[in-house]
Amino acid sequence: MKGKILVIEDNEQNLYLVRFILEQNGYEVFAALDGQSGIEMAASLKPDLILLDIQLPLMDGYAVARNLRQDPALADTPIVAVTSYAMTGDREKTIEAGCDGYIEKPIDPDTFMAQVEQHFIIRDQRSGGQ
Numbered sequence: 001m002k003g004k005i006l007v008i009e010d011n012e013q014n015l016y017l018v019r020f021i022l023e024q025n026g027y028e029v030f031a032a033l034d035g036q037s038g039i040e041m042a043a044s045l046k047p048d049l050i051l052l053d054i055q056l057p058l059m060d061g062y063a064v065a066r067n068l069r070q071d072p073a074l075a076d077t078p079i080v081a082v083t084s085y086a087m088t089g090d091r092e093k094t095i096e097a098g099c100d101g102y103i104e105k106p107i108d109p110d111t112f113m114a115q116v117e118q119h120f121i122i123r124d125q126r127s128g129g130q
């Protein structure tokens with residue numbers, strides 16, 4: 001197992017595809033369908049990376065990211081926004097909320113894994129690892 005990835009995503013079809021790609025690549029996948037359960041799962045799981053949909057019911061992804069960043073145990077956990085908001089300014093908004101990066105929907109199955117793993121590389125460089 002390469003690591004634990006928490007996917008916070010309310011759309012079952014998106015979740016299915018993301019889970020399929022991640023599991024095919026050797027990751028253990030945990031899913032939350034809304035922000036509040038995602039925050040609770042992140043606290044108990046301590047995942048290696050979090051994929052965060054921005055358009056979520058009740059609590060949007062920006063609020064979820066801000067909340068996750070208040071947990072010191074998750075300070076180094078990459079949070080990657082996955083969202084169809086492709087307009088200028090939205091990328092900045094995700095970064096301001098505490099996300100490390102941004103993957104656009106619809107995801108491209110051919111490049112998705114590399115986009116995700118790039119954040120492991122950045123995290124490892126930041127912590128002085130290889």
Ligand code: MN
Nearest residue numbers: 010053055056
């Ligand atoms: Mn959504």
